[in-house]
Amino acid sequence: GQQLNQSPQSMFIQEGEDVSMNCTSSSIFNTWLWYKQDPGEGPVLLIALYKAGELTSNGRLTAQFGITRKDSFLNISASIPSDVGIYFCAGRPNDYKLSFGAGTTVTVRA
């Protein structure tokens, strides 16, 4: 699959803080998806993006599909302890298979 560069690899955030993570690709993608995985669980879909420039929110989460179609970012506003977990970006180029980023591990300082 395509290589996705996800950053940062990990972050410690203060409760109440706004944070951001992003993914870039060397290829154009038609779909970007953001997932969260808690320990011992499967990834849970947070946000799906389908069009360049699209900005979509899900509660305190906001994600954008970059206008070049080669990047996406995810923002978490007003962090809370349950935001702890691993966040994965995933992109789909021109077929049905997803490529995943390496993940961003989020730890919240209370």
Place this chain on the structure above:
Amino acid sequence: SAVISQKPSRDICQRGTSLTIQCQVDSQVTMMFWYRQQPGQSLTLIATANQGSEATYESGFVIDKFPISRPNLTFSTLTVSNMSPEDSSIYLCSGGDSSYEQYFGPGTRLTVT
């Protein structure tokens, strides 16, 4: 959205044996996939489970080692054959439509001793 369940949730198996993992989706889905996830790592696609035909395997994965069945649009199985300790991992099933959202099961945690 689709709700996906997997059985077993975890297992400890002996070297040389085989384990079959079941994946059930609560609604018909076009596509079903099997992934492997090493602890602390990202997801690696093993294969696409095709309904009524042979699965499509990714580079590095072969049918003899990971036979897959998909008899209908809501069910699939993955068998990990002739297991070795290197097969210890989390195996995840997912499903969805080809161009839209893809949902994951809770995973099967396999330990091979």
